Amino acid sequence: MTAPLYIALRFATHRKRALLLSLVGVVFGVGIFICTQAQTQGFMQFFIDSTIGSNGALVVRSRFQPRYQGMIVAAKSGTAASTRRNLFEGITNVSEIMRVSRQFSNVVACSPVLRGSISARAGFESTTAEVFGIDPASHLRTTDLGKEIVDGTFDDFRNNTSSLIVGYRLAQFLQAGVGDTIQLLSPGGEYWRFNVAAIARSGVGTIDSSRIYVHARVAQRLLKKPFEASMIIYKLRNRDRAPELATHFETLFQQIAESWQEREEGNLQIFATLRISAAITVSLIILLAGFGIFNVLTMSVLSKIREIAILRSMGYRRIDISAIFLWQGALIAMVGSVLGCALGALLTLGISKVPIHIRGLLYTNHFLVVWDWRHYFWATVLAVIAVFIASYVPAKRAAQLQPVDTLRGSSL
Amino acid sequence: MKGEISLSCRNLERYLGEEEERVHALRGVSLDVEAGSLHAVVGPSGCGKSTLLYILGLLDKPDAGSVEIGATPISHLSDEELARRRNELIGFIFQFHFLMEDFTAQENVMIPMRRLGHMTEGDMRERAAALLEAVDLGDKLRRPSRHLSGGEQQRVAIARALANDPQLILADEPTGNLDTNNSQRAFDLLANIVRQREKALLLVTHNRFIADACDWIHEMKDGRVILSHPHGERISV
Numbered sequence: 065m066t067a068p069l070y071i072a073l074r075f076a077t078h079r080k081r082a083l084l085l086s087l088v089g090v091v092f093g094v095g096i097f098i099c100t101q102a103q104t105q106g107f108m109q110f111f112i113d114s115t116i117g118s119n120g121a122l123v124v125r126s127r128f129q130p131r132y133q134g135m136i137v138a139a140k141s142g143t144a145a146s147t148r149r150n151l152f153e154g155i156t157n158v159s160e161i162m163r164v165s166r167q168f169s170n171v172v173a174c175s176p177v178l179r180g181s182i183s184a185r186a187g188f189e190s191t192t193a194e195v196f197g198i199d200p201a202s203h204l205r206t207t208d209l210g211k212e213i214v215d216g217t218f219d220d221f222r223n224n225t226s227s228l229i230v231g232y233r234l235a236q237f238l239q240a241g242v243g244d245t246i247q248l249l250s251p252g253g254e255y256w257r258f259n260v261a262a263i264a265r266s267g268v269g270t271i272d273s274s275r276i277y278v279h280a281r282v283a284q285r286l287l288k289k290p291f292e293a294s295m296i297i298y299k300l301r302n303r304d305r306a307p308e309l310a311t312h313f314e315t316l317f318q319q320i321a322e323s324w325q326e327r328e329e330g331n332l333q334i335f336a337t338l339r340i341s342a343a344i345t346v347s348l349i350i351l352l353a354g355f356g357i358f359n360v361l362t363m364s365v366l367s368k369i370r371e372i373a374i375l376r377s378m379g380y381r382r383i384d385i386s387a388i389f390l391w392q393g394a395l396i397a398m399v400g401s402v403l404g405c406a407l408g409a410l411l412t413l414g415i416s417k418v419p420i421h422i423r424g425l426l427y428t429n430h431f432l433v434v435w436d437w438r439h440y441f442w443a444t445v446l447a448v449i450a451v452f453i454a455s456y457v458p459a460k461r462a463a464q465l466q467p468v469d470t471l472r473g474s475s476l
Numbered sequence: 477m478k479g480e481i482s483l484s485c486r487n488l489e490r491y492l493g494e495e496e497e498r499v500h501a502l503r504g505v506s507l508d509v510e511a512g513s514l515h516a517v518v519g520p521s522g523c524g525k526s527t528l529l530y531i532l533g534l535l536d537k538p539d540a541g542s543v544e545i546g547a548t549p550i551s552h553l554s555d556e557e558l559a560r561r562r563n564e565l566i567g568f569i570f571q572f573h574f575l576m577e578d579f580t581a582q583e584n585v586m587i588p589m590r591r592l593g594h595m596t597e598g599d600m601r602e603r604a605a606a607l608l609e610a611v612d613l614g615d616k617l618r619r620p621s622r623h624l625s626g627g628e629q630q631r632v633a634i635a636r637a638l639a640n641d642p643q644l645i646l647a648d649e650p651t652g653n654l655d656t657n658n659s660q661r662a663f664d665l666l667a668n669i670v671r672q673r674e675k676a677l678l679l680v681t682h683n684r685f686i687a688d689a690c691d692w693i694h695e696m697k698d699g700r701v702i703l704s705h706p707h708g709e710r711i712s713v
Binding site: 065067069071074077078288328371372373374375376377378379380381382383468471472 | 495526527530533535536554555556559562563564568570572574575576578579583589591595597636640641648683698
């Protein structure tokens with residue numbers, strides 16, 4: 065053990081109460097930082113998992129006309145025309161696109177979807193719904209639909225082409241349960257009758273309140289679409305790389321390709337803003353703890369002027385003196401971070417058990433949390449930086465004290 | 477003076493304070509202190525004794541003049557190098573002993589050794605115990621220094637000054653805070669150690685009996701050494 069560390073440990077016990085208060089500040093700052101990050105990211109993660117689970121990590125949609133370079137140079141002012149693309153709804157070469165897509169290592173599975181808006185009626189209730197015409201087998205591999213079933217079975221849907229799966233909140237609105245009949249109004253004006261085979265709950269409000277799954281071939285006839293799919297959805301190994309793959313697919317297939325990050329940009333920005341806001345608020349606690357440490361160490365320096373002079377007279381260098389007080393700060397940071405991380409884990413565990421009734425953007429009955437080592441890492445880094453800054457000034461001040469001024473007393 | 481010169485200074489000048497309050501604390505002070513000898517600096521309060529001691533102890537720098545320790549000039553050395561020399565070559569004893577109150581007697585003695593860093597924890601404890609044994613405090617090693625009497629605290633300070641086996645011991649009124657018996661005891665202890673181990677001792681004192689027991693007496697007045705004489709003689713400089 066170095067001499068400054070040994071003396072720092074001994075000095076640390078001198079002002080126990082003040083030191084304890086500083087420690088408590090760091091512990092609570094770190095703990096609450098971890099807990100708030102776990103919560104805000106928990107809700108965001110749930111949203112991302114749910115939306116990807118239902119809509120895929122990547123979607124290939126409408127075809128666009130390739131843009132060819134003309135022989136005549138366009139006028140300089142004609143920038144608007146150059147950014148516009150001609151879009152054609154639907155995908156005509158579904159099998160070919162899916163065959164090529166599967167060659168990409170990041171693609172786990174893909175599934176065609178025929179999509180359209182339609183009026184749904186059950187009993188005396190009617191509303192607009194979003195029909196997803198799916199191939200049950202490939203859709204089950206690509207999405208979490210199988211896990212989202214809360215009533216009925218997926219097999220009942222698979223084995224009966226005149227059945228459908230309805231979103232949880234839509235079923236509630238239509239007051240329809242498994243085995244009931246829902247009528248869908250085709251663009252031709254006739255009602256098609258379907259049995260409710262299952263009810264699915266993704267957890268995302270917009271999906272659960274509007275979606276109806278039917279078999280793809282039935283959907284094509286119902287919606288009177290000339291193409292077999294309006295989009296292909298993808299399950300990816302690394303969903304973080306969806307934007308790169310989307311760009312690549314656009315070039316390759318000449319179809320609009322949209323990653324989940326682009327699709328959910330608005331919602332993700334809200335979550336990110338909440339996380340940053342929570343981080344800033346909690347950082348203020350750590351900052352306040354830093355002020356506390358600054359005060360404690362400044363008082364410690366003032367109360368140890370005599371000891372500093374003694375140490376200097378015995379050959380301790382300025383750097384040793386500042387190291388003594390920096391070590392005290394480091395000890396607070398280390399102990400505070402360890403205890404704070406433990407507190408953060410306990411708070412996170414406790415908060416995850418708290419019942420909560422959310423039925424809006426998300427569906428959940430308890431607080432959602434994420435266990436991520438990075439929350440602990442960044443909380444510790446933040447605490448160490450705050451404590452170092454708080455310790456630096458008193459430590460520097462201690463090093464600059466002239467021992468002679470203290471030792472001389474009144475004599476010349 | 478017969479022995480090897482441990483410490484010497486030439487024409488030391490030192491001003492203290494700023495502008496109108498400026499005091500000419502030292503005015504051309506020169507001294508030689510040889511190994512194995514005891515030197516006393518006497519004089520009225522404010523004559524510059526402590527200022528001289530702090531300059532010789534490398535805690536303060538003179539405005540003019542030079543200081544040599546073991547024939548090495550120290551005026552050009554960096555703050556860090558001065559600290560190293562202080563740790564290795566000089567032992568300080570102060571009037572109010574200046575011990576670390578929360579530390580035990582043994583821990584106080586180990587403080588200079590920790591900075592030197594030449595010994596293991598066990599060796600440091602052993603050496604500190606031996607030094608405290610030498611000053612009759614072998615049975616109070618683990619007692620916090622604030623629980624020791626004034627005389628005992630000063631003996632711990634003496635043991636601490638000897639911790640790194642320094643060439644030179646500087647003492648600023650080491651008996652000033654002790655009663656007559658304890659003063660005599662502390663001084664005898666110091667004098668024996670200095671003579672036996674061939675150290676050099678320079679002490680500032682107001683105690684005439686202590687000064688008379690030293691090999692040399694340097695009388696100061698108004699920042700000057702007005703008389704320097706060996707024990708029993710009076711030689712003017």
